[in-house]
Amino acid sequence: MISRRDFMQAAGAAAMVTGLGGGLLGKAAAQGRLTQAELLRFPATGNVTLVHITDLHAQLVPIYYREPSWNLGVGKAAGLPPHLTGQRFLSHYNIAAKTPEAHALTDQDFAELAKSHGRMGGIDRIATVIKAIRAERGNRVLLLDGGDTWTNSWTSLQTKAADIVDVMNALKPDAMTGHWEFTLGEARVEEIVKALPFPFLAQNVRDTDFEEKVFEQRRSFERGGVRIAVIGQAYPYTPIANPRWMFPKWTMGIREDDVQKQVDEARAEGADLVVLLSHNGFDMDRKMAGRVKGIDVILTAHTHDALPQVLSVGKTLLVASGSHGKFVSRLDLDVRDKQIKGFSYRLIPVFADAIAPDPEVAALIARHRAPFAQDLGRVLGKTTGVLYRRGNFQGSFDDVFTDAMLEVRDAEISLSPGVRWGASLLPGQDITFEDVTNGCAMTYPACYRMQMTGARLKEVIEDVADNIFNPDPYFQGGGDMVRVGGMGFTIDPTKAIGSRISGMTHLKTGQPIDASRNYTVAGWASINENTQGPPIWEVVEQFITARKVIEPRPLDAVKVVGV
Amino acid sequence: MDTLTREPTRRFALAAGALAFAAAAIAPRLAFAKPSDVEAEFAKLLGGKKPSDGRIKLDLPAIAENGLVVPLGVDIESPMTDADHVKAVHVFADGNPQPGVVSFYFTPQCGKAAASTRIRLAQTQNIVALVEMSNGSFFTASQEVKVTIGGCGG
Numbered sequence: 210m211i212s213r214r215d216f217m218q219a220a221g222a223a224a225m226v227t228g229l230g231g232g233l234l235g236k237a238a239a240q241g242r243l244t245q246a247e248l249l250r251f252p253a254t255g256n257v258t259l260v261h262i263t264d265l266h267a268q269l270v271p272i273y274y275r276e277p278s279w280n281l282g283v284g285k286a287a288g289l290p291p292h293l294t295g296q297r298f299l300s301h302y303n304i305a306a307k308t309p310e311a312h313a314l315t316d317q318d319f320a321e322l323a324k325s326h327g328r329m330g331g332i333d334r335i336a337t338v339i340k341a342i343r344a345e346r347g348n349r350v351l352l353l354d355g356g357d358t359w360t361n362s363w364t365s366l367q368t369k370a371a372d373i374v375d376v377m378n379a380l381k382p383d384a385m386t387g388h389w390e391f392t393l394g395e396a397r398v399e400e401i402v403k404a405l406p407f408p409f410l411a412q413n414v415r416d417t418d419f420e421e422k423v424f425e426q427r428r429s430f431e432r433g434g435v436r437i438a439v440i441g442q443a444y445p446y447t448p449i450a451n452p453r454w455m456f457p458k459w460t461m462g463i464r465e466d467d468v469q470k471q472v473d474e475a476r477a478e479g480a481d482l483v484v485l486l487s488h489n490g491f492d493m494d495r496k497m498a499g500r501v502k503g504i505d506v507i508l509t510a511h512t513h514d515a516l517p518q519v520l521s522v523g524k525t526l527l528v529a530s531g532s533h534g535k536f537v538s539r540l541d542l543d544v545r546d547k548q549i550k551g552f553s554y555r556l557i558p559v560f561a562d563a564i565a566p567d568p569e570v571a572a573l574i575a576r577h578r579a580p581f582a583q584d585l586g587r588v589l590g591k592t593t594g595v596l597y598r599r600g601n602f603q604g605s606f607d608d609v610f611t612d613a614m615l616e617v618r619d620a621e622i623s624l625s626p627g628v629r630w631g632a633s634l635l636p637g638q639d640i641t642f643e644d645v646t647n648g649c650a651m652t653y654p655a656c657y658r659m660q661m662t663g664a665r666l667k668e669v670i671e672d673v674a675d676n677i678f679n680p681d682p683y684f685q686g687g688g689d690m691v692r693v694g695g696m697g698f699t700i701d702p703t704k705a706i707g708s709r710i711s712g713m714t715h716l717k718t719g720q721p722i723d724a725s726r727n728y729t730v731a732g733w734a735s736i737n738e739n740t741q742g743p744p745i746w747e748v749v750e751q752f753i754t755a756r757k758v759i760e761p762r763p764l765d766a767v768k769v770v771g772v
Numbered sequence: 773m774d775t776l777t778r779e780p781t782r783r784f785a786l787a788a789g790a791l792a793f794a795a796a797a798i799a800p801r802l803a804f805a806k807p808s809d810v811e812a813e814f815a816k817l818l819g820g821k822k823p824s825d826g827r828i829k830l831d832l833p834a835i836a837e838n839g840l841v842v843p844l845g846v847d848i849e850s851p852m853t854d855a856d857h858v859k860a861v862h863v864f865a866d867g868n869p870q871p872g873v874v875s876f877y878f879t880p881q882c883g884k885a886a887a888s889t890r891i892r893l894a895q896t897q898n899i900v901a902l903v904e905m906s907n908g909s910f911f912t913a914s915q916e917v918k919v920t921i922g923g924c925g926g
Contacts, residue, residue: 297915420843448837460843462833580825672921683834686920708897736923 230579242326243309243563248343253553255543256433258346259481260339262354263510264532266389267365267373269574272632274533274648276515278316281702281772284680285309286356286492291514292456299453302517313535313558314515320595320635326560333574337408339380340567345481346541348432354385355510355530356443361394361630363646366694369397372577374405384428388451388488388511392652395398395456399644408643410486412471413464423459427471429480431473434545437482438475442468444488444688450676452653455588456739462770463493463683464471465501472503477747481547485510491529492682497621503757505549506540511662511687514628519554524551533572533632535559535771537601560716590753591641594761597633598648601677602690602700602769606631606648607710608627610745611694613752614731616657618742621715622666622696624732627689629671640759645749649733654744656733667710670698675706693766696722801807805871810864810900813871814912816900817862823910830905830915832889837918841890846876848885848903848911859886860904867897895919 210664282292287616293301298315305311312322313329343350358377359370370393377385384407390398392515402424407761412426445463448456468485475483485504487494490511498507499522506526515531519540526549530538578585596606607625614623631648634640661669669695676686690700699712713722722728734744752761814823831845850858857880864871876887893898900914 448836449835449920451923453837460837462837667922676920682832686835734923 210499226352235610241486243560245564248557248560248563250554251539251541251555254541255347256349256543257435257437257539257542258342258350258432259484259506259508259528259538259542260350260352261341261355261489261528261530261540262335262352262534262536263508263530263539264355264357264513265330265332265354265377265534266371266532266630266647267362267364267370268330268533268632268647269279269332269373269376269578271331271559272533273323273328274535275323275595275599275633276316276329277599278600279601279769280514280602283510283677283678283702284493285683286495286682290516290520291491296673304517309518309560311573313560319597321634323633323635327562330559331561331566331570331574332380332534333568334561334564335534335537335572336567337564338557338559341524342539346376350366351389351430351432351437351439351484351611352380352382352384353439353486353508354483355486355508356385356387357510357532357630358385358387358391360389360652361647361650363643363650364578364586364598366650366652367581368577369393369591372402374675376570376573376577379573382407383430383439384410384439384486386410386441386443386486386488386510388447389651391443391447391456392451393455394425394652395458398456403486405551408438408441410439411443412440413445413461414443415428415460417458417460420460427475427476429478433671435481435485438472438478438480439484439486440468440471440475441484443686444490445493447741450686450688450736452736455652459674462666463489463497465497465503468497470503472501476503482506482542482544482549490682490685490687491527492685495522495542496526496682497519498525498527505544506542507581508538515556515718517556519552524549526644528554530556532630538719539679585641585731587642589642589645589750590640590757590759592634592636592638592759592761594636594759595633596640596644596759598631598763599629600689600764601627601702602767603764605691606633607692607757607766608694608761608764609753610648610714610733610749611692614733614745615694616655617748617751618731620658620731621696621717621727621728623732624660624669624730625692625694626734627691628632628689640753642746643751645753649707649749650747651734653740654733654741654746655735655742656731656745656748657735657742658731660727662725662727663713663722666696666715666722666730667724667729670710670713671706674700674702674709678709679706680703690767697766697768699768699770702769703771712768718725773860804867804869804891804920805842805865806900808868809871810815810866810898810917813841813862814900814902817904817912821908821910822831823902824913825912827911828901830899830901832899832915832917834891835918835920837891839895841887842893842917844874844890844891844899846886846901848883850905852883852885854865854880854904856909857906858903859906861885862902862904863891864902864914865891865897865912866900893917895917 310416411424485507514529516529610625611623829847903911
């Protein structure tokens with residue numbers, strides 16, 4: 210696994226890379242199943258163990274989650290992890306096809322392998338993994354949550370995150386940071402944070418008056434005799450990507466100079482190890498690692514990348530722990546003389562059928578879900594193919610959302626945000642109300658209906674494209690392209706804003722989109738206050754209930770050129 | 773929720789749709805300044821001299837959270853003595869209806885040459901600063917600030 214393929218220089222001579230390649234899981238893979246013991250096996254190293262979980266999106270119970278087929282990197286990140294998918298991902302990391310690991314990390318043979326390997330995640334399973342690590346490593350363990358934890362399930366929406374906060378507290382994290390958390394609104398976030406038994410760290414959230422800090426920025430811990438400083442970095446563009454009116458007194462931004470100040474202060478206070486608990490997104494973190502001096506480890510989040518190896522930028526190690534509870538990252542560090550002398554890492558796949566649920570946490574989850582059982586379990590219809598979200602341009606589950614808006618809202622064109630959260634469904638699976646809300650439960654769900662000119666539509670799509678494909682990671686917002694129903698287009702991600710999108714066609718008529726004509730457009734997740742319309746889950750429920758059977762069609766409305 | 777779900781499509785169709793991406797309202801079709809307008813302003817101040825790069829640090833977001841109130845900070849390296857100090861810093865925007873944004877004037881009594889304010893940006897554009905030193909030399913720096921429609925992140 211010490212691979213020539215690693216494009217970044219090794220973190221140091223002593224660095225030991227223990228990805229979970231064919232070797233570790235090969236035997237079990239040949240049998241097609243894994244045991245809990247095999248999943249937890251780890252070559253322990255050094256005096257500190259960082260455990261990282263992130264982007265759970267409030268998924269209490271195991272789910273299927275298909276990794277993307279399209280995840281283009283632009284600029285310096287082109288062709289580099291995490292912008293590898295499918296076969297290229299597997300060969301880069303030397304992972305055998307059809308193994309449990311290949312299934313967990315890629316889109317390959319998704320339906321077939323999902324059936325044999327089962328669901329992933331579940332906070333009760335995560336609890337088992339964390340307890341096992343703590344039992345083995347004692348007071349060396351620091352558990353850090355990268356955020357996007359409290360929102361995007363039906364139960365979290367109904368309880369204003371009380372369910373997920375309670376369940377996460379049972380894991381006893383040492384700190385967390387945030388992004389979608391802020392969409393609960395200032396008052397609710399403050400209320401939750403005040404009661405949290407651990408710090409919510411966010412150096413870059415400031416008040417809009419005098420840019421004073423809102424949350425604790427950094428916390429020091431001592432683990433295994435090592436002084437660890439953890440700096441929190443919330444998602445810098447929350448006030449742009451999400452409704453600013455929900456947290457009008459808070460401003461964010463990257464604040465790179467302030468990250469450097471935090472690192473310098475931590476070092477001055479005698480920190481042996483400096484960790485950035487970040488929600489920047491992978492490419493932004495990679496850039497920051499090359500510019501801010503003195504960060505030992507960046508625990509990345511936001512972009513949902515799951516990488517089976519640590520990636521190094523200079524002396525900084527970057528960890529990418531996936532999303533939806535599919536993985537727990539364990540990074541053992543040998544810290545001496547204020548330096549990482551060696552490390553070992555494993556992205557532990559949380560196969561729900563292999564890892565025993567922790568009974569206490571399982572009971573807690575059951576208690577929180579019980580009041581909503583009827584809604585969660587309500588069957589709306591069935592799908593004949595895989596329904597999934599993730600991918601740069603289109604997803605089969607997104608098609609259900611955009612089709613639902615066209616039909617139920619009687620629109621010519623529909624827009625659905627390219628969020629990377631939402632569980633996948635397998636062919637033949639019932640579609641429940643929970644499955645729908647896993648892809649849309651949020652605090653600004655109104656499905657609007659409005660007139661937009663063709664020119665305005667192009668502006669909107671160009672704007673989103675620049676948010677994803679700007680070659681400078683500090684201008685990238687994360688997420689994927691807005692999903693468009695009723696309209697096809699061609700995109701060249703390598704071009705500049707204003708010239709990426711061409712060939713916009715109204716699919717129903719086959720006519721080019723007329724820049725000056727008005728089109729009736731439906732969409733949801735508008736960031737504007739007082740958006741009118743029914744919640745998106747009602748629109749989608751009505752559509753699936755009427756259709757009964759969803760048959761995913763080829764995803765060919767968006768043509769990609771230039772890559 | 774059940775009531776709404778069972779209501780006919782037409783009802784949904786009649787519900788007023790708020791502007792989804794209304795942030796675009798800050799990009800009306802007005803005449804905007806051009807980079808050449810900023811160059812013309814520069815020429816007036818420079819009087820034939822050439823500015824050097826550096827010495828001034830612009831503190832601006834890469835992407836504005838709200839184009840109507842973008843925080844701007846300027847910080848110029850200078851001993852601020854009678855013999856060597858910053859006299860003024862002039863800030864321009866090359867994509868606003870008017871290129872001039874603000875000028876800050878300093879004296880040695882200021883102690884340091886730093887200031888901050890909020891500016892309004894109509895669209896994505898460059899913010900350009902020109903520093904006038906007491907010895908008649910000039911320094912310049914610029915940064916692009918993106919003004920985006922937003923939404924859809926995540």
